[in-house]
Each structure stands twice: as structure tokens, then as C-alpha cells.
Amino acid sequence: MKTIYLAGPEVFLPNAVTVLQERKSLCNSYGFHAITPFDSEIPLDHIRNLELARKIFLGNVELIQKSDIILANCNPFRGALIDDGTAFEIGFAFSLGKKIYGYSGYLLSLPEIVKRNVGTFPHSSGYAIDKDGYLVNEDFGNSLNLMIEFSIEKSGGILVEGEFEDSLKRLAEREKK
Structure with a gap:
């Protein structure tokens, strides 16, 4: 079973744990094991400081290294462009030779x-x-900064116009061949 790292700004939602758990379950129903930034070995009782931020970064890097595929929410976040953390995760995954899929509600x-x-x-x-x-x-x-959009394309993945499940369906169609 291939492992998908779910990248995106969902970690900032008030109900992030629920949303990401639902997405992990949906990935499982399509035959994939999904991991999220919340799956790293970081205790939630830490004081919010630079040391915690560093641990989150290192945990996410490790999770991306362990994954086979990145599925990234490329919708604009707090402005016109993709979340900068997600952009980093796409670039890092590309440098590791991971396949990357992205999605956005509209591709203008x-x-x-x-x-x-x-x-x-x-x-x-x-x-x-x-x-x-x-x-x-x-x-x-x-539709995205060219470095992001063509990282997705060059990795062998695609940028899907639609929502999470739309992109997961396309990913499953392509990866199950």
C-alpha cells in the first residue's frame, strides 16, 4: 500500500484533526495509507516556541521522506498563492523524487x-x-507559481481542478495502473 503525505493549510483549521482524519479514512478507502503533519512524534503538550517549531519542521520532513506520494492542497491561502509551507513541502518532495499531485478549486x-x-x-x-x-x-x-506547478508536472503527478476527493480519484486512477 502506497503512503500519501497530505500537504496543505488544513492544519490551521479549528477542526484540523477531524478534517485530516476524515481525509486519511477516505485515502484508505481508495487503497492508500495517508499521513499528515500531525503524525510526527511530537507531544502536543509542548510550549509554543522555536524549539517546538523546529521539531514540527523536522517531523514533517521525516514524514515526507517516508511517503511515496504527496497530495497537496494548492488553493490560495491567506492571499492569492499557495500556502508557503505547502510550497516548501512540494519543492522538498520534488527534490527527493517523490510523485506529487495537487488540487485547487479553480485553475485560473x-x-x-x-x-x-x-x-x-x-x-x-x-x-x-x-x-x-x-x-x-x-x-x-x-495557475500556480511556475516553480510549483511544474514541480508537480515534472514529478509525474498532475494538478487537478477540484477538491480533495476529486484529486484522490485521479491519483487512484493513475497509480493503480
């Missing part, structure tokens, strides 16, 4: 996502500009 072009989630303004360059003064010029048709 990156400038459209920035416009929708952050807001943009006209600029003399012909590109829109965001509120911080950066050009929104990554307009190649990709």
Missing part, C-alpha cells in the same frame, strides 16, 4: 487569481501591478 491564470484575491491596478508597463508595487507578469497560463 495566475494574474486572474491575484486580481481576484488581492487586487491589481493598471501600470504603464502594460501589466497589472499589485498593492505592493510588483508587476503581475507571470502570465503564461499557469
